[in-house]
Amino acid sequence: GENVEQHPSTLSVQEGDSAVIKCTYSDSASNYFPWYKQELGKRPQLIIDIRSNVGEKKDQRIAVTLNKTAKHFSLHITETQPEDSAVYFCAASSTNAGKSTFGDGTTLTVKP
Amino acid sequence: NAGVMQNPRHLVRRRGQEARLRCSPMKGHSHVYWYRQLPEEGLKFMVYLQKENIIDESGMPKERFSAEFPKEGPSILRIQQVVRGDSAAYFCASSPAEFTNTEAFFGQGTRLTVV
Numbered sequence: 001g002e003n004v005e006q007h008p009s010t011l012s013v014q015e016g017d018s019a020v021i022k023c024t025y026s027d028s029a030s031n032y033f034p035w036y037k038q039e040l041g042k043r044p045q046l047i048i049d050i051r052s053n054v055g056e057k058k059d060q061r062i063a064v065t066l067n068k069t070a071k072h073f074s075l076h077i078t079e080t081q082p083e084d085s086a087v088y089f090c091a092a093s094s095t096n097a098g099k100s101t102f103g104d105g106t107t108l109t110v111k112p
Numbered sequence: 113n114a115g116v117m118q119n120p121r122h123l124v125r126r127r128g129q130e131a132r133l134r135c136s137p138m139k140g141h142s143h144v145y146w147y148r149q150l151p152e153e154g155l156k157f158m159v160y161l162q163k164e165n166i167i168d169e170s171g172m173p174k175e176r177f178s179a180e181f182p183k184e185g186p187s188i189l190r191i192q193q194v195v196r197g198d199s200a201a202y203f204c205a206s207s208p209a210e211f212t213n214t215e216a217f218f219g220q221g222t223r224l225t226v227v
Contacts, residue, residue, distance in 0.1 A: 105154050
């Protein structure tokens with residue numbers, strides 16, 4: 001089955017700096033890669049996703065890149081703000097986005 | 113359009129009791145997925161159901177856990193004879209169809225505490 005590894009497990013940045021979180025996956029059939037933000041005690045919420053037919057996608061301060069050859073994808077957050085502090089999860093799925101394999105999460109802390 | 117509704121939000125059970133977690137998918141969604149999140153860990157897939165059918169239960173523990181999605185009513189995840197290790201957040205997600213890679217929407221979760 002699919003295996004997703006996520007790094008780093010914790011990340012602390014100064015407000016205004018950029019944050020990068022990286023994930024690798026093992027199943028070459030995976031073709032959908034969502035990123036979720038989870039605040040303490042709340043549900044995971046999709047912040048951006050990318051499909052295997054694109055290499056990069058951007059939404060305001062958030063961008064995701066995908067390298068299918070190397071089987072890795074990354075989340076980039078620019079101009080970080082304290083409200084970006086949360087746990088971020090990457091995930092991978094093939095065909096059925098409901099059945100995804102998640103990374104173990106990255107706790108991002110943005111210091112004011 | 114209400115989102116995915118889970119209840120209860122918090123559930124406390126003594127060891128050996130049964131826990132029943134409910135999930136109502138978004139309107140128009142016929143596919144339900146259950147995930148478990150242990151403290152400070154990621155989400156682990158448990159089971160995928162359509163109405164009256166279990167499609168994939170590869171992530172479900174073999175004993176004490178069962179899930180159903182009846183023709184009428186919510187999907188139910190049932191844990192019999194709970195143990196302390198079952199304490200976790202259980203999230204349900206729903207999607208409109210299987211073979212479309214669109215976002216799966218998560219409910220708010222049920223936080224199960226076994227005492």
